[in-house]
Amino acid sequence: MTSSAGKIVETVNGLHITCPNGGSIESDSDELKGSRSSRQRSTRGRTQPFFIGVAGGTASGKTTVCDKIMQRLHDQCVVMLSQDSFYRGLTPEELADVASYNFDHPDSIDNTAVVSCLDDLKNMRAVDVPIYDFTSHQRSTEVRRVEPADVVIIEGILVLHIEEIRSLLNMKIFVDTDDDLRLARRIQRDVAMRGRDIAGVIDQYTKFVKPAFDTFVAPSRKHADIIIPWGRMENEVAIDLITEHIKMKLRQPELQRLYHNLEVIPSNFQIRGMHTLIRDRTTSKADFVFYADRLLRLVVEHGLGHLPFTEKCVVTGTGHPYIGVDFAKKLCGVSIIRSGESMENALRACCKGIKIGKILVHRVGDHVMEKELIYEKLPADIAERHVLVMDPILATGNSAIRAIQVVMSKGVDEGKILFLSLIAAPEGIHMVCRKFPRVKVITSEIDEGIDESTFQVVPGVGEFGDLYFCD
Ligand SMILES: Nc1nc2c(ncn2[C@@H]2O[C@H](COP(=O)(O)OP(=O)(O)OP(=O)(O)O)[C@@H](O)[C@H]2O)c(=O)[nH]1
Numbered sequence: 001m002t003s004s005a006g007k008i009v010e011t012v013n014g015l016h017i018t019c020p021n022g023g024s025i026e027s028d029s030d031e032l033k034g035s036r037s038s039r040q041r042s043t044r045g046r047t048q049p050f051f052i053g054v055a056g057g058t059a060s061g062k063t064t065v066c067d068k069i070m071q072r073l074h075d076q077c078v079v080m081l082s083q084d085s086f087y088r089g090l091t092p093e094e095l096a097d098v099a100s101y102n103f104d105h106p107d108s109i110d111n112t113a114v115v116s117c118l119d120d121l122k123n124m125r126a127v128d129v130p131i132y133d134f135t136s137h138q139r140s141t142e143v144r145r146v147e148p149a150d151v152v153i154i155e156g157i158l159v160l161h162i163e164e165i166r167s168l169l170n171m172k173i174f175v176d177t178d179d180d181l182r183l184a185r186r187i188q189r190d191v192a193m194r195g196r197d198i199a200g201v202i203d204q205y206t207k208f209v210k211p212a213f214d215t216f217v218a219p220s221r222k223h224a225d226i227i228i229p230w231g232r233m234e235n236e237v238a239i240d241l242i243t244e245h246i247k248m249k250l251r252q253p254e255l256q257r258l259y260h261n262l263e264v265i266p267s268n269f270q271i272r273g274m275h276t277l278i279r280d281r282t283t284s285k286a287d288f289v290f291y292a293d294r295l296l297r298l299v300v301e302h303g304l305g306h307l308p309f310t311e312k313c314v315v316t317g318t319g320h321p322y323i324g325v326d327f328a329k330k331l332c333g334v335s336i337i338r339s340g341e342s343m344e345n346a347l348r349a350c351c352k353g354i355k356i357g358k359i360l361v362h363r364v365g366d367h368v369m370e371k372e373l374i375y376e377k378l379p380a381d382i383a384e385r386h387v388l389v390m391d392p393i394l395a396t397g398n399s400a401i402r403a404i405q406v407v408m409s410k411g412v413d414e415g416k417i418l419f420l421s422l423i424a425a426p427e428g429i430h431m432v433c434r435k436f437p438r439v440k441v442i443t444s445e446i447d448e449g450i451d452e453s454t455f456q457v458v459p460g461v462g463e464f465g466d467l468y469f470c471d
């Protein structure tokens, strides 16, 4: 099946998706609503899984919570690891006096192996996970092969206690179950499944399990994003909320999962159509400017939506009150010369009489990475304002970083800066979002990357300034 625009490769919900080179496009309709460019990149290149850590005291129900999350995420590729698999095997001396061995101390686990395993999965490499035998207190000679997945869940009493593990997690869960109930379950389980007797279990609990819970496990609760009350009743509402959040995260472009300060305007076919026009090298200058202006207006409106507001009540033409909001006061724009100036009209059209400053940066000699300030003209009272820094193209991120540094050097708080762009490369997003975690970075599409020799965004548009300003 073909169309004049190219080969039709998918039909989704009645919508035909065309791809000139006949390449494949994923057919999930939710993806179509998201950023197609970023999705194309992620299906071709590496994506990172979503990491969930589930901690809680012994026999708190961590495994059940993980199983339930996995069941609800049945349409995703999910793998589960247990910190227990990484227990160190006991030496002959330790085995000789196993009753004195503290299995609940962080040192009993090979944390280097846990972190290396998570690192491999993060880089989409398969791993061999040890198999631990609770009866012999030894690792088996066999291993379990775990393939990379969209979601990786790791559970264990100490996963939130260990900083190196914690720092890899996108979501941290603590399962909170009554101590009495946990002890009762522990006795039942260790006798039935781990070859222990009741007296031995209680002795181990009093000597090691309870003190370690109080010292390491319970305090790690403060690192949790979510604490799930668990126990006699299984908390289905919590499981639903958690899985909905994970599904939402998985639908987001990968970079948005990494950076809370990155915002990609929700796409639709109207926006995709305008992007197609400005990216088409055969588009006339007049059309390029027309559609770029429309898109820039959307970016600016979206940016303004991130400013603080106050509640305001007005009386409508019917004499009834309408409870609404009042726009933020004290803002200004700063355009990065030259391309950033293309956004000034959009900002003025939205905010009548807004002050707009300008910054000109230039690369230092042949150093693409280093930008020096050539010129700046900023409102004298900029420190009291919210600042919208504007540049349609975020490529390496060096211009944006230099401009943000200049604005901050005038006393503007990082949290009061928004960076607005039309097209952003992942390289620039990493640079800016990492360096300024409190600057909100807003863009309408994320492209594949930067050409290493020209430093242009790919697929990009080309030289935005030339296309917009030159005949
Ligand atoms: N006696 C003994 N205990 C061990 C050994 N290895 C681990 N443990 C115990 O195993 C416990 C960790 O497993 P739990 O968190 O209870 O297991 P779980 O099945 O994940 O628990 P839930 O899913 O929350 O019910 C620690 O409290 C250790 O005391 C061992 O070789 N011998």
Ligand SMILES: O=P(O)(O)OC[C@H]1O[C@H](OP(=O)(O)OP(=O)(O)O)[C@H](O)[C@@H]1O
Binding pocket: 336, 337, 338, 339, 340, 391, 392, 393, 394, 395, 396, 397, 398, 399, 400, 428, 455, 463, 464, 465, 466
């Ligand atoms: O993220 P970076 O790698 O710094 O690149 C982005 C910058 O490059 C472009 O400007 P250019 O230097 O081409 O000047 P122009 O605006 O005058 O076209 C663009 O408008 C940005 O300012």
Ligand SMILES: O=c1cc[nH]c(=O)[nH]1
Binding pocket: 339, 393, 395, 455, 456, 457, 458, 460, 461, 462, 463, 464, 465
């Ligand atoms: O692709 C690019 C990169 C920087 N500046 C542009 O105008 N385009």
